[in-house]
Amino acid sequence: TRSTRPQRLLKAVKQHATRGDPQSVISAIDHFCRHREWAMNVGDEKGCILDSVVSELNPEKVLELGTYCGYSTVRIARLLPPGARLITLEFNPDYAVIARQVIAWAGIEDKVQLVEGASEDWIPRMKEHFGIETFDLVFLDHWKDHYLPDTKLMEGCGLLRKGTVLLADNVICPGVPDYLEYVRNSRSYKSCYFKSHLEYTRAEDGLEKSVFLG
C-alpha cells in the first residue's frame, strides 16, 4: 500500500541528513516540505522565532503539545543545555513512530521523552509520573481547540510558575481565537504576537508568546 507523508518525510531525513546532526535533520525536512510535499511542521521561518525564544529562556523543563514528526522537538532540544529535558506529547501512534526515528536520527533522544497519548490525559499526571514541578516553557502546537482548555488545565495542575512562557503556533492559521482572547485579556499573562507566515507558504500566521505572571 502507498506510504504515508510522514513515512516519506522520514525517508528524506535518512537520505539527506547526517546521523547525530540536528541541523541537517531540520534542513532536510524543510527542503522536503518546500520542494516535495507540504507538511504541518512549524517550519524554518517560525522556527527561527522559536529558536530565539528558547535561546533567550534557556529552559530546563520544556513541554511540547503535538509532536507530529518531531521537527520542532529537534529544533528545541538541539538548543537545550545539558541536563535539560523536553517532554513531547503525541496523540497519533503512527506519527509517534515516525517522530521517534526523526528524534533518534538527530541524536538528541537523551534530552527528549516522547509520550504517546492525549494532552488532557497526561497533563494531570506530569507531577507524579515525570517528577515535574513546573515547566519553564510550553510549546502549543496540537489541536487548535485544545490550546485554551489545556492552558487552563496546566494552570489548575500548578504546572505554570511566575515567568513560565507559553509559545503557541498557528494563532492566525488555522487560528486559535478563544486562546488568543484569553491570554491577551487575562491579567495572569503578558502576551505578544510574532508575525510570520504559515510554514512553507506566503499566508499569514504567527506565534503568540505569553508569560505567566502567577
Ligand SMILES: C[C@H](C[C@H]1O[C@@H](n2cnc3c(N)ncnc32)[C@H](O)[C@@H]1O)NC(=O)c1cc(-c2ccc(F)cc2)cc(O)c1O
Ligand atoms: C494538531 C496538529 C499537530 C499534531 O498534534 C497532535 N495532537 C492533536 N491533539 C493532540 C492532543 N490532545 N494531545 C497530543 N497530541 C495531539 C496531532 O496528532 C498532530 O500530530 N497540527 C495541526 O493540525 C496543524 C495544522 C496546520 C494547517 C494549516 C493550514 C492548513 F490549510 C492545514 C493545516 C498547520 C500547523 O502548523 C499545525 O500544527
Ligand SMILES: [Mg+2]
Ligand atoms: Mg503548527
